Amino acid sequence: MEIVAKFEVPYYQYLNHEGNVVADLPAFAKDTQELIKLYRLMVLNRIFDTKAIALQRTGKIGTYPSTRGQEGVFVGVGAGMAKDDIFVPYYRDVGILVQRGVKFSDILLYWGGDERGNCFASAKNNFPYSVPVGSQPLHAAGVATALKIRKEKHAVLTVTGDGGTSEGDFYEAMNVAGVWKLPVVFVVSNNQWAISVPRSEQTAAQTLAQKAIAAGFAGEQVDGNDVIAVRDRTEVAMKKAREQNEPTLLEIISYRQSDHTTADDASRYEAKGTRETHWAHEPIMRLKKYLEKLGVWDDKKEESLQTECAAEIEKTVADYLQTEPATVESLFDYLYEKLPKIYEEQRDQLIQLGGQSHG
Amino acid sequence: MEIVAKFEVPYYQYLNHEGNVVADLPAFAKDTQELIKLYRLMVLNRIFDTKAIALQRTGKIGTYPSTRGQEGVFVGVGAGMAKDDIFVPYYRDVGILVQRGVKFSDILLYWGGDERGNCFASAKNNFPYSVPVGSQPLHAAGVATALKIRKEKHAVLTVTGDGGTSEGDFYEAMNVAGVWKLPVVFVVSNNQWAISVPRSEQTAAQTLAQKAIAAGFAGEQVDGNDVIAVRDRTEVAMKKAREQNEPTLLEIISYRQSDHTTADDASRYEAKGTRETHWAHEPIMRLKKYLEKLGVWDDKKEESLQTECAAEIEKTVADYLQTEPATVESLFDYLYEKLPKIYEEQRDQLIQLGGQSHG
Amino acid sequence: MAEMTLVEAVNLALAYEMKADKSVVVLGEDVGKNGGVFRATQGLLDKFGPDRVRDTPLAESMIAGISIGMAAAGLKPVAEFQFMGFLYPGYDQIVNHAARIRNRTRGHMTCPVVFRTPYGCGIRSPEHHSESTEAVLAHIPGLRVVIPSSPKRAYGLLLASIRDPDPVIFLEPSRLYRWAKQDVIDDGKALPLDTCFTLRVGTDVTLVTWGAMVKETLAAADLLSQNGVSAEVIDVATIKPLDIDTIIASVEKTGRCVIIHEAAKTGGVGADISALVAERALLSLRAPVQRITGYDTIVPYAKMEKYYLPNEHQIVEAVTNIMEFA
Amino acid sequence: MAEMTLVEAVNLALAYEMKADKSVVVLGEDVGKNGGVFRATQGLLDKFGPDRVRDTPLAESMIAGISIGMAAAGLKPVAEFQFMGFLYPGYDQIVNHAARIRNRTRGHMTCPVVFRTPYGCGIRSPEHHSESTEAVLAHIPGLRVVIPSSPKRAYGLLLASIRDPDPVIFLEPSRLYRWAKQDVIDDGKALPLDTCFTLRVGTDVTLVTWGAMVKETLAAADLLSQNGVSAEVIDVATIKPLDIDTIIASVEKTGRCVIIHEAAKTGGVGADISALVAERALLSLRAPVQRITGYDTIVPYAKMEKYYLPNEHQIVEAVTNIMEFA
Numbered sequence A, B: 001m002e003i004v005a006k007f008e009v010p011y012y013q014y015l016n017h018e019g020n021v022v023a024d025l026p027a028f029a030k031d032t033q034e035l036i037k038l039y040r041l042m043v044l045n046r047i048f049d050t051k052a053i054a055l056q057r058t059g060k061i062g063t064y065p066s067t068r069g070q071e072g073v074f075v076g077v078g079a080g081m082a083k084d085d086i087f088v089p090y091y092r093d094v095g096i097l098v099q100r101g102v103k104f105s106d107i108l109l110y111w112g113g114d115e116r117g118n119c120f121a122s123a124k125n126n127f128p129y130s131v132p133v134g135s136q137p138l139h140a141a142g143v144a145t146a147l148k149i150r151k152e153k154h155a156v157l158t159v160t161g162d163g164g165t166s167e168g169d170f171y172e173a174m175n176v177a178g179v180w181k182l183p184v185v186f187v188v189s190n191n192q193w194a195i196s197v198p199r200s201e202q203t204a205a206q207t208l209a210q211k212a213i214a215a216g217f218a219g220e221q222v223d224g225n226d227v228i229a230v231r232d233r234t235e236v237a238m239k240k241a242r243e244q245n246e247p248t249l250l251e252i253i254s255y256r257q258s259d260h261t262t263a264d265d266a267s268r269y270e271a272k273g274t275r276e277t278h279w280a281h282e283p284i285m286r287l288k289k290y291l292e293k294l295g296v297w298d299d300k301k302e303e304s305l306q307t308e309c310a311a312e313i314e315k316t317v318a319d320y321l322q323t324e325p326a327t328v329e330s331l332f333d334y335l336y337e338k339l340p341k342i343y344e345e346q347r348d349q350l351i352q353l354g355g356q357s358h359g
Numbered sequence C, D: 001m002a003e004m005t006l007v008e009a010v011n012l013a014l015a016y017e018m019k020a021d022k023s024v025v026v027l028g029e030d031v032g033k034n035g036g037v038f039r040a041t042q043g044l045l046d047k048f049g050p051d052r053v054r055d056t057p058l059a060e061s062m063i064a065g066i067s068i069g070m071a072a073a074g075l076k077p078v079a080e081f082q083f084m085g086f087l088y089p090g091y092d093q094i095v096n097h098a099a100r101i102r103n104r105t106r107g108h109m110t111c112p113v114v115f116r117t118p119y120g121c122g123i124r125s126p127e128h129h130s131e132s133t134e135a136v137l138a139h140i141p142g143l144r145v146v147i148p149s150s151p152k153r154a155y156g157l158l159l160a161s162i163r164d165p166d167p168v169i170f171l172e173p174s175r176l177y178r179w180a181k182q183d184v185i186d187d188g189k190a191l192p193l194d195t196c197f198t199l200r201v202g203t204d205v206t207l208v209t210w211g212a213m214v215k216e217t218l219a220a221a222d223l224l225s226q227n228g229v230s231a232e233v234i235d236v237a238t239i240k241p242l243d244i245d246t247i248i249a250s251v252e253k254t255g256r257c258v259i260i261h262e263a264a265k266t267g268g269v270g271a272d273i274s275a276l277v278a279e280r281a282l283l284s285l286r287a288p289v290q291r292i293t294g295y296d297t298i299v300p301y302a303k304m305e306k307y308y309l310p311n312e313h314q315i316v317e318a319v320t321n322i323m324e325f326a
Ligand SMILES: Cc1ncc(C[n+]2csc(CCOP(=O)(O)OP(=O)(O)O)c2C)c(N)n1
Pocket: A092, A131, A132, A133, A134, A160, A161, A162, A163, A164, A165, A189, A191, A193, A194, A195, A256, A260, C029, C058, C060, C082, C086
């Protein structure tokens, strides 16, 4: 018996949950303005999230998946990407999208049940939300193939949940990315739950990062409550993708501080107190502690930030609520470039009936 | 940065290609009768294989996938299983099936284009051939789930090709086997080709064995030209499955000494001379050399074995050729336990028309 | 006997059969502790334990594939796809294996599995939660496709589906999950899988439907009777294999046939029924067979859903038109 | 201009369009060095290099999914599934993504992909190599489904499919791959995707078919003309979206319609055409619309294949029967 291959999975953290530095900080983290930017984004996302849940409760939008407790993941990943990179989202990563030109009001429009919230027309390098779990990493691999064929020096990033790593598509995407050396980064947002199924019942793999070994490239774990680590490791992985056509799997670990969606009731399956225990690690407080320790943050700054962010979100909510309804014929208008003749009659009927029902 | 997980992939070989022992032999291999049994089976399979190709060339059967050069894999795996274990095959593993009660004539019937060759009626613990690549490991996981629920102390074994490891189903099967601790062994018969696509273009993983790491259990490489290693590692893995509900991935490496099937022409893509280079490692010669070194084998024994095996195969071919054709209505007879009324008319029509066409 | 919703009746049937038959195993995403996202499997984990009520990893081809293995090994798995739009990754396993194992082994192996899934639109869900693509299953020889449209039929048809020795796709109209309550007797009595259900007897027109559209169809029949038109309403229930005889007999009586389904028109099961009626009852027809269906579009997100779904007025109008025809 | 088979015409069209349009990329299992198991992609790797002619790992959902990503990113992938029976693992990606990306993004993103695959039985292949389940694709809004039945149409329709800005499923009847040769001019001229092709003009009956059954249908039309029956033969070619107008116009002329397809009867595309004819041309019909189809069985292995496939005599008989009807 001979050992023919060896592998290791590293774990990255710069700030621990007390806001203390535990490893050499990356360059950007030495610029407090950069850190405050990340902090502001996390706060803004949390305010949006609270608002979105309230809008759902009052029937102004439909089912909505909260991002509470996962702000470090999405803000850090978004910050680690370049504008010309391509982003292929799942359905929970608003924190990335809004850094890439998508408006919060689009997000509301989407969860409000309007396709126009999914076209991200003003933010070209982003794919639409993908609801079928685990299906979008293949699209990312396809985009990366296109970039590589065209010799464009950008990279692609896609996010999947911990539950999504069990889908065959996720593996197939990694496998082709590995063997074709594609410029793509696979982020796994491990929030430790897939609706009611905990991470431990999803796979026997000790880490999700090690799933990359099956595809022949490196995977690593990142503390998702440490936005500095998330941004840094994203930047490193994206650079490696761009410059060396080498994919990476980033397992970014946080905790879902919410129900799965507003349609879910986690008290049915989440042990009492678990969420509270994890709250000690949540990402916003951690960075705040560090900023305070650095002396660049205080209660007054916090208050004005909160006010400013709340106002921004109010404005975006107002934009959403004022959106004109789509036309009924929009059901037919985007099926094909040109509607085939056989469907014209149906479209006419819809307009006629829809017009009536409108009234 | 901290290392949170480490993995190794071992490789097993007992006999090298010169027929020399390179590691402590397992117990069974000290019994020369056992070795001769394995040798005989490999020879028998090769004679069958040659015959099957001839039958295809003369139109007596349809497309047929040769097992030439892979006798060590299939004979060793079959020998490593117990009778009560369940076997879930792909389409190339006749060498396993015939050790488990399936007749060579059934195999011919199957490739001759007759469903009755796929029911293995006389060999209950075997699933039928599965043609969709990579789909059958899930069935094996399902059977293993059933065994575990019923607390039966058998294990399940399934074989996939190297190409098949790229299918999402293969990964999903391993993943559920890992997390549910199922008594199942996943064999990968790595014959280094998936039709025209070489192993190196299938995945960037240095070994196929390491794909098990993604599912949280152990994988290992086995020299598939060393039937002793194959049988031994199969036995060990099956025991672990039965006794500890611990799955294993065995990557068993050989070389396809043939076209993919009789419908293929490997000269289009296989570099000239490659097959010949690998021939030095083929499994039959290797064991023969060892048996000769032990002084338990000689030309006379070889000759009588060849004659005896050829006769056995001739007999099975005759059985096949004498098989009565199936009835036309068999198209309808096994769709449902009882044919639904709406299809009765179609069945009647088929009998009427089929009767005509028969003439 | 208790008043209950359709989803509660599903739950009741599962509990009944799990108790009666130890080989029944329930599996799927979130079917355990959570009791299913619609609560169809609520309480089963507590009653029957984690061996027989299994939360699976998130992988639908896996759910389909291991169910097939379990079924071939002698269990009776009842697997849930969380929504019909997430069945597709399991399509290969269903079509290439579940539907074929009996045939492939000349009856030596069988595949008594039930694949349950909520289906249809109208519950204001996100994309992919509104599919009604029963036609892509009904085309496949070897499958049964069963669709309940009331609590009683949900109970009886699910029992029959679990007891059936062949693979059954059991499509539960999510729009009806909590619609009307019915008294359901928990007596373990199955309903037949080889027959349509005539919900209302009539003489002027045969309305053929299934699933959630039963609701609009019955409403239309009410409206029609106010107009003096007597509609017979047939719930097909088992769309594969089809009990065409009941439909033909009705059309021979009424001379008119309107088929109503939620799925897209092109290639919907309505086409098949229409073709069969034309083949077998052309001379009885007093007017062309009509189809009232969903549009040939992707089911829209919540805001436009109401424009996608056919309504009772469309049915009334179609019937009124063909009443004038002859 | 050269005499060639259908599969050679496929190859010619691929080569033409790859040369004309740099964004065309061919991918699939064994499409590179091996040139495809039927040689449809032969020589392309040498001509266009490994960037644009890509052997993929063995994973069909992956082939579908990356093609979608490539298409949305501005390429025009032409992906091959090795046989239609192996398309199903890609079904989810095709239905849930390829067919929907334009709609999902309100036209801001598109998916100009072609999924090619050999289909149909009659070539004595093992299980799963004989599928003709075009109906499960034709039901899906957002897709086009195109089926050539001659070398010329293979060339022209494949060019049109690649140039089409939306996803096209291109089903190549493997039974016709090397059947009859035709002179194909390599002029890059596409054929329209919005029309049926009338292969033979007639006055007594309209025979509607597509794919490999065109062979038997034309043979039947010959036999019928010997009996004094003038059959019009329509090759539907693009079964989704359907050019129903050509079919209706023909039926209005002939008063009779027989639909012939190889797929299982129940839920086949024939049902849809039959239903549409009944809805739109009932008053012109002198006899019930007939369907001659494959049985509602799993396609048998090689030895029984000949009993599964409809033949020209069945068509003749059906026509003869309905000629007597009115
Ligand atoms: C293919 C598919 N199956 C099932 C679902 C239903 N579903 C939506 S989210 C979800 C859990 C996903 O968990 P995870 O991947 O961990 O992502 P998270 O929501 O926790 O961010 C499930 C089962 C789906 N959307 N797609």
